[in-house]
Amino acid sequence: MSQKKLKIGLFGFGCVGFGLYEVLQKTPGLKADIRKICVKNTDKEREIDPSNFTFDKNDLLNDDEINVIVELIDDADAAFEIVSSALKKGKAVVSANKKMIAEHFTELLELQREYGVPLLYEAACCASLPIIRNLEEYYDNDLLESIEGIVNGSTNYILTKTFAENLSYEAALLEAQQKGFAESNPILDTGGFDAKYKLQILLAHAFGFIAKPEALFNIGIDRIGKLELKYAKEKGLKIKLIAKAFKNTDGTVSAFVLPKFVHPENRLFSVDDVFNGVVTKTSFADEQFFVGKGAGAHPTASAVLSDISALGYDYKYEYKKIGQQQGLTLTDNIELDVLLRHEKPAAEALRQEFTSVNESYLNGESGYITGKISFGKLKALHNENEERSFVLI
Ligand SMILES: NC(=O)c1ccc[n+]([C@@H]2O[C@H](COP(=O)([O-])OP(=O)(O)OC[C@H]3O[C@@H](n4cnc5c(N)ncnc54)[C@H](O)[C@@H]3O)[C@@H](O)[C@H]2O)c1
Numbered sequence: 357m358s359q360k361k362l363k364i365g366l367f368g369f370g371c372v373g374f375g376l377y378e379v380l381q382k383t384p385g386l387k388a389d390i391r392k393i394c395v396k397n398t399d400k401e402r403e404i405d406p407s408n409f410t411f412d413k414n415d416l417l418n419d420d421e422i423n424v425i426v427e428l429i430d431d432a433d434a435a436f437e438i439v440s441s442a443l444k445k446g447k448a449v450v451s452a453n454k455k456m457i458a459e460h461f462t463e464l465l466e467l468q469r470e471y472g473v474p475l476l477y478e479a480a481c482c483a484s485l486p487i488i489r490n491l492e493e494y495y496d497n498d499l500l501e502s503i504e505g506i507v508n509g510s511t512n513y514i515l516t517k518t519f520a521e522n523l524s525y526e527a528a529l530l531e532a533q534q535k536g537f538a539e540s541n542p543i544l545d546t547g548g549f550d551a552k553y554k555l556q557i558l559l560a561h562a563f564g565f566i567a568k569p570e571a572l573f574n575i576g577i578d579r580i581g582k583l584e585l586k587y588a589k590e591k592g593l594k595i596k597l598i599a600k601a602f603k604n605t606d607g608t609v610s611a612f613v614l615p616k617f618v619h620p621e622n623r624l625f626s627v628d629d630v631f632n633g634v635v636t637k638t639s640f641a642d643e644q645f646f647v648g649k650g651a652g653a654h655p656t657a658s659a660v661l662s663d664i665s666a667l668g669y670d671y672k673y674e675y676k677k678i679g680q681q682q683g684l685t686l687t688d689n690i691e692l693d694v695l696l697r698h699e700k701p702a703a704e705a706l707r708q709e710f711t712s713v714n715e716s717y718l719n720g721e722s723g724y725i726t727g728k729i730s731f732g733k734l735k736a737l738h739n740e741n742e743e744r745s746f747v748l749i
């Protein structure tokens with residue numbers, strides 16, 4: 357099959373946009389070049405010929421020679437406007453913007469179908485890991501039982517640095533920002549929102565289930581304190597921010613983003629720093645494990661490059677599982693093994709909320725309880741008091 361010539365209109369020239377520019381310079385065999393770049397910041401000095409740049413999105417969207425729009429900006433609302441206009445004009449699109457994709461999944465699916473043009477977004481989930489295309493192409497829907505992983509590079513970097521190197525939370529976050537891993541608004545990372553957007557996209561490609569992001573519960577790493585770190589160290593565990601979606605025995609699906617104490621025998625235990633790891637579980641293959649860098653200029657640009665290359669061969673997502681899964685429902689009707697760190701006065705009342713308690717510990721003003729709790733109770737208790745933190749065991 358011969359490769360189509362691609363003329364790219366690039367939006368955004370920040371960490372990933374510039375990374376893509378560099379990667380394309382080093383990929384001479386690819387029949388793709390950047391025709392124009394739309395940027396926002398009028399004051400910024402840039403290293404390449406200024407005639408390549410414009411501040412007007414229509415210079416790209418109305419250019420008939422541009423057949424691919426690559427959207428790499430940090431503003432989800434503006435990104436949706438750009439991407440939907442491009443699709444309506446019959447231009448293929450590559451995007452790394454998980455917030456935009458998660459918030460507008462159904463509309464983007466309809467636009468692709470109505471205008472017959474593809475939107476690819478491998479870089480939006482776990483940067484360099486080829487997880488979306490694998491979920492799309494490889495797994496039969498009946499076989500996939502669960503998908504679980506570390507899907508945010510910044511939080512994994514922060515957890516690694518605070519745990520193994522005793523760096524402060526603030527210093528580790530600053531490093532993640534300086535290295536280009538964090539979102540422009542880092543609360544998206546630390547609060548588990550970025551991981552939730554990725555989980556929403558993975559859910560659609562793994563099980564054909566389209567959830568609104570607000571229907572998925574997320575706890576980030578911002579409530580993790582000394583007590584949880586001490587607990588993990590004493591028991592030889594690590595804390596990881598886990599995104600998980602799985603089918604229950606009654607065929608319903610459950611999904612969440614939660615911090616977890618990970619045991620050394622878990623494949624995700626050794627996934628440190630900016631690396632992401634995803635474990636799929638299927639009926640016949642059993643476990644499969646994907647690992648790679650989950651953020652950063654070149655690792656992310658590598659996934660964008662792969663999408664651009666795939667467009668050269670007219671690749672598109674078929675979304676077959678979405679068609680097959682009408683009627684699938686999301687349920688919170690599950691129990692989870694957790695550690696709850698709590699404030700002293702409420703300790704006894706909190707024990708009553710657990711289905712079963714394994715350990716409880718109280719020291720001065722705070723303590724913890726470990727045991728089984730219903731997912732619904734966990735959500736309610738977490739939301740009603742900021743002094744509480746939940747970590748899966
Ligand atoms: N940095 C990573 O490791 C990484 C990994 C995967 C996905 N992503 C995603 O890629 C996208 C870009 O991330 P980044 O790290 O390069 O961010 P960045 O902040 O480094 O760069 C974004 C650039 O977009 C520009 N911009 C904002 N609005 C614009 C508009 N309307 N038109 C033109 N330019 C505009 C900003 O001025 C900025 O220079 C985000 O959606 C992010 O979530 C980033």
Ligand SMILES: N[C@@H](CCO)C(=O)O
Pocket residue numbers: 480482483507508509510511537538539545550650651652
């Ligand atoms: N901020 C994101 C970028 C990659 O999606 C992360 O740290 O994982």
